[in-house]
Amino acid sequence: xxxxxxxxxxxxxxxxxxxxxxxxxxxxxxxxxxxxxxxxxxxxxxxxxxxxxxxxxxxxxxxxxxxxxxxxxxxxxxxxxxxxxxxxxxxxxxxxxxxxxxxxxxxxxxxxxxxxxxxxxxxxxxxxxxxxxxxxxxxxxxxxxxxxxxxxxxxxxxxxxxxxxxxxxxxxxxxxxxxxxxxxxxxxxxxxxxxxxxxxxxxxxxxxxxxxxxxxxxxxxxxxxxxxxxxxxxxxxxxxxxxxxxxxxxxxxxxxxxxxxxxxxxxxxxxxxxxxx
Amino acid sequence: xxxxxxxxxxxxxxxxxxxxxxxxxxxxxxxxxxxxxxxxxxxxxxxxxxxxxxxxxxxxxxxxxxxxxxxxxxxxxxxxxxxxxxxxxxxxxxxxxxxxxxxxxxxxxxxxxxxxxxxxxxxxxxxxxxxxxxxxxxxxxxxxxxxxxxxxxxxxxxxxxxxxxxxxxxxxxxxxxxxxxxxxxxxxxxxxxxxxxxxxxxxxxxxxxxxxxxxxxxxxxxxxxxxxxxxxxxxxxxxxxxxxxxxxxxxxxxxxxxxxxxxxxxxxxxxxxxxxxxxxxxxxxxxxxxxxxxxxx
Amino acid sequence: xxxxxxxxxxxxxxxxxxxxxxxxxxxxxxxxxxxxxxxxxxxxxxxxxxxxxxxxxxxxxxxxxxxxxxxxxxxxxxxxxxxxxxxxxxxxxxxxxxxxxxxxxxxxxxxxxxxxxxxxxxxxxxxxxxxxxxxxxxxxxxxxxxxxxxxxxxxxxxxxxxxxxxxxxxxxxxxxxxxxxxxxxxxxxxxxxxxxxxxxxxxxxxxxxxxxxxxxxxxxxxxxxxxxxxxxxxxxxxxxxxxxxxxxxxxxxxxxxxxxxxxxxxxxxxxx
Numbered sequence: 001x002x003x004x005x006x007x008x009x010x011x012x013x014x015x016x017x018x019x020x021x022x023x024x025x026x027x028x029x030x031x032x033x034x035x036x037x038x039x040x041x042x043x044x045x046x047x048x049x050x051x052x053x054x055x056x057x058x059x060x061x062x063x064x065x066x067x068x069x070x071x072x073x074x075x076x077x078x079x080x081x082x083x084x085x086x087x088x089x090x091x092x093x094x095x096x097x098x099x100x101x102x103x104x105x106x107x108x109x110x111x112x113x114x115x116x117x118x119x120x121x122x123x124x125x126x127x128x129x130x131x132x133x134x135x136x137x138x139x140x141x142x143x144x145x146x147x148x149x150x151x152x153x154x155x156x157x158x159x160x161x162x163x164x165x166x167x168x169x170x171x172x173x174x175x176x177x178x179x180x181x182x183x184x185x186x187x188x189x190x191x192x193x194x195x196x197x198x199x200x201x202x203x204x205x206x207x208x209x210x211x212x213x214x215x216x217x218x219x220x221x222x223x224x225x226x227x228x229x230x231x232x233x234x235x236x237x238x239x240x241x242x243x244x245x246x247x248x249x250x251x252x253x254x255x256x257x258x259x260x261x262x263x264x265x266x267x268x269x270x271x272x273x274x275x276x277x
Numbered sequence: 278x279x280x281x282x283x284x285x286x287x288x289x290x291x292x293x294x295x296x297x298x299x300x301x302x303x304x305x306x307x308x309x310x311x312x313x314x315x316x317x318x319x320x321x322x323x324x325x326x327x328x329x330x331x332x333x334x335x336x337x338x339x340x341x342x343x344x345x346x347x348x349x350x351x352x353x354x355x356x357x358x359x360x361x362x363x364x365x366x367x368x369x370x371x372x373x374x375x376x377x378x379x380x381x382x383x384x385x386x387x388x389x390x391x392x393x394x395x396x397x398x399x400x401x402x403x404x405x406x407x408x409x410x411x412x413x414x415x416x417x418x419x420x421x422x423x424x425x426x427x428x429x430x431x432x433x434x435x436x437x438x439x440x441x442x443x444x445x446x447x448x449x450x451x452x453x454x455x456x457x458x459x460x461x462x463x464x465x466x467x468x469x470x471x472x473x474x475x476x477x478x479x480x481x482x483x484x485x486x487x488x489x490x491x492x493x494x495x496x497x498x499x500x501x502x503x504x505x506x507x508x509x510x511x512x513x514x515x516x517x518x519x520x521x522x523x524x525x526x527x528x529x530x531x532x533x534x535x536x537x538x539x540x541x542x543x544x545x546x547x548x549x550x551x552x553x554x555x556x557x558x559x560x561x562x563x564x565x566x567x568x569x570x571x572x573x574x
Numbered sequence: 575x576x577x578x579x580x581x582x583x584x585x586x587x588x589x590x591x592x593x594x595x596x597x598x599x600x601x602x603x604x605x606x607x608x609x610x611x612x613x614x615x616x617x618x619x620x621x622x623x624x625x626x627x628x629x630x631x632x633x634x635x636x637x638x639x640x641x642x643x644x645x646x647x648x649x650x651x652x653x654x655x656x657x658x659x660x661x662x663x664x665x666x667x668x669x670x671x672x673x674x675x676x677x678x679x680x681x682x683x684x685x686x687x688x689x690x691x692x693x694x695x696x697x698x699x700x701x702x703x704x705x706x707x708x709x710x711x712x713x714x715x716x717x718x719x720x721x722x723x724x725x726x727x728x729x730x731x732x733x734x735x736x737x738x739x740x741x742x743x744x745x746x747x748x749x750x751x752x753x754x755x756x757x758x759x760x761x762x763x764x765x766x767x768x769x770x771x772x773x774x775x776x777x778x779x780x781x782x783x784x785x786x787x788x789x790x791x792x793x794x795x796x797x798x799x800x801x802x803x804x805x806x807x808x809x810x811x812x813x814x815x816x817x818x819x820x821x822x823x824x825x826x827x828x829x830x831x832x833x834x835x836x837x838x839x840x841x842x843x844x845x846x
Contacts, residue, residue, distance in 0.1 A: 013377035106501050151486070189448045190452075
């Protein structure tokens with residue numbers, strides 16, 4: 001198999017995936033565009049969501065996302081750094097932590113929903129709330145984010161660590177100034193996957209942040225996430241299809257916005273200060 | 278007395294090596310907390326499934342009597358096979374295409390196209406399972422149904438799952454390929470290797486551990502996906518005899534029946550959740566053997 | 575950049591510290607059936623508008639959850655999309671609407687009616703092709719509901735069947751999944767809420783409602799109780815309801831919300 005054939009295969013695969021994506025996106029746009037408008041974004045839902053807008057739902061979704069990311073990213077980065085830098089690579093602690101995280105990534109989303117309900121809502125007394133939903137999502141994002149960030153950190157060239165030590169930097173400084181910036185692409189990848197998981201989640205949120213479509217007054221209020229709204233409109237409410245697709249369009253915009261935010265914030269904080277050798 | 282002198286304490290605690298020790302301890306605590314999350318989840322699952330586990334034990338789940346919980350039958354085998362078949366089929370599709378996409382972005386695409394493709398993958402990663410399920414139910418299932426009714430089938434589930442986990446494989450593989458030190462690739466080029474050779478025999482093996490990690494995440498996601506498979510797989514409890522058979526995944530089973538289940542039925546649903554978690558544990562443990570080799574450069 | 579971070583955290587904490595000013599007597603929580611939930615939500619909104627200061631939160635989770643939560647005091651009122659069973663007599667049901675269940679087939683299917691015997695045979699696999707039921711030569715795709723659903727239990731009860739006797743080709747969860755499955759498959763047959771099916775038929779979805787025992791499947795017939803297959807939508811409470819719960823239930827059973835009931839394609843109870 002020659003070089004030309006290989007690149008042909010790569011280009012065609014990419015094109016195939018791309019066109020299926022456009023097919024799905026086109027389907028959503030076609031079915032949702034007629035219902036979509038500026039007032040749709042700014043009004044409150046009426047008639048079980050079939051008319052009016054989705055403004056409170058957008059706010060609830062954003063709040064849930066912020067809680068989830070705000071908790072899982074610092075926490076996850078810390079664990080990833082520990083796994084890659086501070087622990088004994090051959091030790092039991094490392095391999096069992098990694099195994100634990102891999103297993104957590106495979107727990108079904110509905111189980112997380114039931115767990116979140118039992119632990120955050122009932123045991124910790126948070127009830128049906130945005131906080132409860134955000135924390136449950138954080139549990140789901142954590143394994144994915146840690147895994148991805150960790151592989152980024154551990155693939156940083158060993159000679160850089162040696163160089164940092166030779167310069168007299170302690171580990172913490174080396175991590176902050178050198179290793180994290182160079183692992184930035186992997187961290188962004190982990191963030192993007194995490195955000196994706198969070199926006200896509202439905203089952204887990206029905207039992208934790210709930211069904212109420214009112215504008216939330218605080219993090220302790222119940223709030224409906226966009227994915228839950230889409231589910232209710234398309235599978236539960238009669239005649240809610242066009243509103244469901246319009247909400248899906250909005251969710252796509254939210255995902256793009258958060259992804260851009262993730263990319264720019266990571267670039268700023270970790271900076272493109274590192275030139276690849 | 279001298280121990281309490283501020284300047285002494287300052288020098289004791291604020292020197293860079295104790296910062297390291299402090300950071301190490303703090304991060305170790307975080308890691309411990311994240312690991313204990315799994316313990317919490319398992320305890321939760323165990324507590325909820327205890328009524329049925331103490332009642333009949335595991336052999337009841339593996340009996341061939343079928344799944345009729347309202348009549349006391351809890352045979353899980355067809356659903357276990359269905360979940361595994363879906364996952365296997367989805368991985369077979371998603372890994373080559375995801376890897377190809379990552380290779381495309383890293384080595385072949387011009388910058389604008391690369392950025393667009395990456396953004397598209399990132400977007401796909403965030404689309405709710407409901408939306409994938411809806412598209413599957415309204416577009417894919419009727420299409421498959423024209424080849425062979427009913428259309429809601431193992432094949433539909435495999436295709437939708439493959440689409441859903443493809444971004445995971447693509448994005449993690451891309452990050453892995455990006456992280457390869459340039460000198461390795463430069464060396465391969467200096468040796469006069471073809472582009473295909475550089476990619477297949479140098480880049481991918483160098484990034485192998487991270488790529489496998491991404492595939493593992495994708496496998497776990499495929500096994501744990503609930504909503505989309507519920508909408509397109511058909512949900513009949515039977516063995517996945519062919520691609521066009523209507524099947525029910527373990528996750529879809531939990532979602533379908535949890536809302537209406539009581540006592541033993543409910544406990545058996547939780548037990549199937551526990552089983553799934555054990556399955557992922559087994560897969561991860563096996564995979565850890567294959568990527569046991571060097572992580573650090 | 576540091577100031578931006580500070581502002582972000584400050585804003586976060588402000589939102590965090592805000593707590594709901596309304597609590598106790600003026601807050602009502604309903605959980606339960608996802609079928610009843612959209613209706614309860616709209617009734618709740620209207621009640622809130624007419625009585626500023628109260629708050630009614632509606633959550634889903636299924637009829638079993640509604641019953642459990644009402645029993646354990648986790649919710650003030652439970653929503654249940656069926657009549658209560660004998661072992662649930664510790665709860666008091668308040669019926670707020672009816673929902674008929676009708677058989678649907680794909681619009682292109684020439685079959686206009688099916689007898690109870692034929693439906694039974696189709697669902698048990700005795701008849702596998704439409705040509706044996708008065709239609710064209712096409713295999714039948716049987717769509718059944720998942721275990722535990724009240725619609726399934728009513729169906730089984732009406733046709734004196736056990737779920738293990740049914741040979742289904744597709745099993746669905748919610749009504750809409752049923753509609754979308756049948757409309758995408760030429761040879762399929764299923765059963766869904768009559769109100770939903772009527773709406774979909776009128777809006778061009780390729781399905782058709784079949785009469786049962788000769789009686790047309792319309793909302794009118796469900797209300798007149800001449801249609802043989804229908805279910806109650808109930809609000810359940812344990813012991814005596816709180817004043818706010820009583821207010822809500824009374825409102826939900828009043829004529830003032832008939833338009834909301836019909837907007838959800840359910841059937842208001844006939845006048846006494």
